[in-house]
Amino acid sequence: MDSVLVDKIRTQGMNPDLVAQQIDNFINGFPYLKILGPATPAHGIKVLDQSELLQFIQAYKVQAFKKEIVKFVPASGAASRMFKDLFxxxxxxxxxxxxxxxxxxxxxxxxxxxxxxxxxxxxxxxxxxxxxxxxxxxxxxxxxxxxxxxxxxxxxPKGLLRFHRYPSENRTPAHEHLVEGIQYAAGRGEQVQIHFTVSPEHEMKFKAEIAQVLPKLIEETGLSFEITYSQQKKSTDTIAVTMENTPFEEEDGSLLFRPAGHGALLENLNDIDSDLIFIKNIDNVVPDHLKEPTKEYKMALAGYLLDAQNQIFEALRALDQEISHESVGLATEVYNTVLGGKVPATESSQSLIELARYLKDKLNRPIRVCGMVKNTGEPGGGPFWIEESDGSQSLQILETAQIDLNDPNSKAHMMASTHFNPVDLVCGTRDYHGKSFDLLAFRDMQTGFITEKSKSGRDLKALELPGLWNGAMAGWNTLFVEVPLITFNPVKTVNDLLRDEHQ
Known part of the structure; x- marks a missing residue:
């Protein structure tokens, strides 16, 4: 990269090393992931029976008041696509x-x-x-x-449109997320913490909407609220290039940097210090009469996570105390049975100390439980087993762009997939010492996306960072749980508000 280009990059407040890597990604593209098979109810997706559902709900209720809990709601961007046909x-x-x-x-x-x-x-x-x-x-x-x-x-933005009608008020999604948060996200000190990621031009309007509805909710519930906001960081923008993979220059000679998709919000998520973080999209809300299934399964997902996390922490503490056949055996069992991991033969033949080191690395990671709904044709990432570079296997949420459809096996695995991800996640981002993980260390930068766009009548290539619940969480420990389709009610067009679920 020549010095003139480096100076331009620095002048615009960006990192030349990152930009060089991004240009390299444009030139070389991204590798496809090696799929071992789809995650299904028989293999990788937990289907809760009624007794298990109640068990994990109760487990969450018992522990929630001791936990810092945040509900994280990506709410950036205008709702213009909702009205494409009306425009x-x-x-x-x-x-x-x-x-x-x-x-x-x-x-x-x-x-x-x-x-x-x-x-x-x-x-x-x-x-x-x-x-x-x-x-x-x-x-x-x-x-x-x-x-x-x-x-x-x-x-x-979608969060500020009137979605649902009630006898005494008409609610926006921002309002509905507060009401929903009351039902399952009250943690230590009976406080409901909700974090919205917003665009700079919309933040004041969000604050005005929240200020209007919050006093009534506080009076009705007796709970306290902490509502926070963040914006997608400018430093996460990625360079655009020409179709020949050279930096795209504006008419004034400056370089074009573009927002890098929802994967850029990993930086925002990384700034949140909390025991549990619920993630749910801004437009996936329902009126009060349909909230009960969402409440139940959100609590059950969190209870399931805490149960798995407790077992993982116990195994890690045992390894800290002593590396023995017993402690390594416990760690292996937790890795295999709780996380569905598979220790490769190259590792299992190593010494006890090396195997303990391997297992500790695999267990001491952020953890997430992802709700999965049966695939009814809606677009969305699918759950798969993939083979890691070290020969182990893990659960991942993949987008179609990450799958080599020219490979018959990969295509067959995709066609056999039964579920998809409705962005229904509960995350544990602290380690067994209570310290927050650096989430950026668990991102797979080889899982980005390249798209073709245009600017001022000229074609260009744009780069999206690894998706927030895709490659951005590739290094996390992942568990999948089936959730009812009624918990997934996104609003993609304004006429979706006419569906029974939103009336």
């Missing part, structure tokens, strides 16, 4: 018959939780919902919803 309608001729999506939206307009706000906005503009419907002025309705001189939903 297209707005740019068109306004013929409702040409847009089935918009027709469904208009015909069910009164069912949306933002209906009253939208009607009031139209009235402030000198008309009304009734008048617009009577005059078939559908563009006026859509414009009042999306544009900044109306409700501005086209540029707001």
């Amino acid at each position: 297209a309608f707005l740019d068109g001729d306004g013929d409702l018959e040409k847009s089935g999506f918009t027709k469904k939206f208009i015909q069910n307009i009164q069912k949306f939780a933002f209906y009253e706000d939208l009607d009031n906005t139209l009235k402030a503009q000198g008309t009304s919902m009734e008048a617009c419907l009577s005059n078939a002025d559908y563009k006026k309705i859509v414009a009042a919803l999306l544009q900044d001189d109306g409700l501005g939903y086209g540029s707001l």
Whole structure:
């Protein structure tokens, strides 16, 4: 890398060594992972029966009040993709018959939780919902919803849109996450801690929404709340390159750096010091009458994690106390039975001290329990067994881009997969001494993604860091538990709010 380029990189506040590695990734691409098979209920996905469900719920309840608990909610970015079809309608001729999506939206307009706000906005503009419907002025309705001189939903984040209607209020996802957090995320000191990752331009609006709804929740529950925010760090942006893999320069000569996907949020997660961290996407919330299954399974996942973590910690402490056939045997059993690990032959033939060192490295890692739902065709990462470079096996959440579909075995494994990840995670990020792990040390930087984009009419390649629950957690100890499909209710388009689960 020449000195002029290095100076440019430094001038823009970025690390030349990291940029050099990123350019190398563009040139060489990323290797596919070696899949041993899909994780299934018979092999790698735990299916809880009713007695086990109650057992782990109770285990969590007993231990939760002693723990620091945080609910981590990625909430960055505008909701513009939710309204892609409505934007297209707005740019068109306004013929409702040409847009089935918009027709469904208009015909069910009164069912949306933002209906009253939208009607009031139209009235402030000198008309009304009734008048617009009577005059078939559908563009006026859509414009009042999306544009900044109306409700501005086209540029707001999902967390601040009205999702659910109640007799006395209409809630946003941010509000619903607070209510949901009350049900399972109250930890030490009866405090509910919720952390939102937000875009800089939206943080003040988030704070205003929380300030409006929090006093009532405190009064109703008697709990205390700590609501915190962070933004995706600029230092995690990755360089963009031309189709020839040279740095993409803007018209003013500066280099183009782009946000590196949700994997960049590993830095934000790493800043949280807590015993347990629940992770759930901002748009996966339901009204109160459907919250019970979510509450039960969130608590059960956490109880399952604490049970596994207690066994792992016991084995690690035994190794600290004495390296013996008994302590190594216990560590091996925990690694095999609790984590589904497999000690390779090259390691099992080593000395007792070397085997103990190997097992300690495998056990002393962050741990996560991931809810998995049966695959009904929704997009999302799948659960697989993979072979590690040292010959061991581990559970991973893989995206399609990480699978070599030209390899018949890998493709067959993908086709045999029965479940996918709805971003329903509980994480333990402290070690057996109570010290927080450096999560960046457990990321597999060879699991990034390369995509093609354009800027100012020019094609470019963009680089995403390893996904937050994919390669960013590749070095974690992972457990999978089946959760009911009713706990997964994402909102990808505005018309998803018409589904029964959101009414």
